[in-house]
Amino acid sequence: MTLDLDFVRAQFPALQGEWTFMDNAGGSQVLRTVAERVSDYLLTTNVQTGASYEPSRVSTARVSQSREAFARFMNCDPGEIVEGPSTTILIRFLSEAMTGRLQPGDEIILTNTDHESNIGPWLKHEARGVKIRWWRCDPETYELDLAELKGMMNERTKLVCVTHASNILGTINPIRAIADVAHAGGAELCVDAVAYAPHRAIDVRALDADYYIFSIYKVFGPHHAVMFGKRDKLLALDNIYHYFFDKTRVPHKLEPGNINYECAWGSIGAVEYVEELGARAGAGEGRAAIEAGFAAIASQERAVSGRLMDFLQSRNSVRIIGRTSTAIADRVSTISFTAGERSSREIVEAVDAARIGIRYGDFYAKRIVEEHGLTRTEGVVRVSMVHYNTLDEVDRLIAALEPAL
Numbered sequence: 001m002t003l004d005l006d007f008v009r010a011q012f013p014a015l016q017g018e019w020t021f022m023d024n025a026g027g028s029q030v031l032r033t034v035a036e037r038v039s040d041y042l043l044t045t046n047v048q049t050g051a052s053y054e055p056s057r058v059s060t061a062r063v064s065q066s067r068e069a070f071a072r073f074m075n076c077d078p079g080e081i082v083e084g085p086s087t088t089i090l091i092r093f094l095s096e097a098m099t100g101r102l103q104p105g106d107e108i109i110l111t112n113t114d115h116e117s118n119i120g121p122w123l124k125h126e127a128r129g130v131k132i133r134w135w136r137c138d139p140e141t142y143e144l145d146l147a148e149l150k151g152m153m154n155e156r157t158k159l160v161c162v163t164h165a166s167n168i169l170g171t172i173n174p175i176r177a178i179a180d181v182a183h184a185g186g187a188e189l190c191v192d193a194v195a196y197a198p199h200r201a202i203d204v205r206a207l208d209a210d211y212y213i214f215s216i217y218k219v220f221g222p223h224h225a226v227m228f229g230k231r232d233k234l235l236a237l238d239n240i241y242h243y244f245f246d247k248t249r250v251p252h253k254l255e256p257g258n259i260n261y262e263c264a265w266g267s268i269g270a271v272e273y274v275e276e277l278g279a280r281a282g283a284g285e286g287r288a289a290i291e292a293g294f295a296a297i298a299s300q301e302r303a304v305s306g307r308l309m310d311f312l313q314s315r316n317s318v319r320i321i322g323r324t325s326t327a328i329a330d331r332v333s334t335i336s337f338t339a340g341e342r343s344s345r346e347i348v349e350a351v352d353a354a355r356i357g358i359r360y361g362d363f364y365a366k367r368i369v370e371e372h373g374l375t376r377t378e379g380v381v382r383v384s385m386v387h388y389n390t391l392d393e394v395d396r397l398i399a400a401l402e403p404a405l
């Protein structure tokens, strides 16, 4: 399954310039179709939804179509889609909407490998007597141990929160197995999928996650985000909108204020793009096309990760932070490292001059960096690639990194 990289790169106007973008886990480049859709919405149907006049009907239909597109993207029903401005805000909303059910003495399990978006919103319940328990990774391998999670579960555990892929390690966590442990203990599972969604097909039914959230600006779209929630779970959440919204008003009770309509309409372009990649690989349409599109994406990512990983592992000074395997099932193409005691900032600044965008720091997954002595090197160097990155770009990066390592 190979990608037509000429076709792929032609869809992203920013890739026609002189910069190489390898900070995609911070935010990917945007498809031309997405930008055109956003513009078209604003210029032709920018009215309030829900009225009887024709332009409003069109606007309403466009927002509904975005829920349908995300439902295809995640393999769920449109009525299970909640939209919002960012993953951080959606998880805050989710946390707020759980206030009524979380009682003093209840427990929430968080990991120290997560981005703060799936940590901070849950900590606020501590003030109401909810106990936070930490599922910590192994300090050498950075792996989360499922047996440890099993041992932490008890009848007070109400929620387990975990990232599908770490935005630093690139590690893919076994969400289905984690869901099975959480559910066997009577708890729900909230998954941050921001660092996973640009890389692999999502099937929330197969994963059995209760809540599953990601940001579209990392998946070739605009600054917009989406949350899947199992329908019965969404119905059971508190209303966080106006008093006259009742609990049955899903998704609106969980979307206080209006969602961004132009971004909702624009985001469909990202879903259709993956479907187009799948169709070009001969897979028809809908879910089959999405899965085939991501299979092609994964194989290109595997190629670029393999090339970079081989180089990094050939350098004595380099320590990979996370797995060294580049197998498709093991990791996404986000690779972080340190080089002895060298400052990660200096390494990245040396690469800037080659017009290649990479990045150093903690990427708001601060706990993993702070708890493992990685602040000493000003965090890690992170190279986060997606399918539009080429082997030539990796070779240019290697040439720029070599003198700095």
Ligand SMILES: Cc1ncc(COP(=O)(O)O)c(C=O)c1O
Residues within 6 Å of the ligand: 025, 026, 085, 086, 087, 088, 089, 115, 117, 118, 163, 165, 166, 167, 192, 193, 194, 195, 215, 225
């Ligand atoms: C893993 C992960 N989770 C959450 C976020 C936050 O996403 P947002 O900016 O949409 O709040 C990021 C952003 O970098 C991330 O990488």
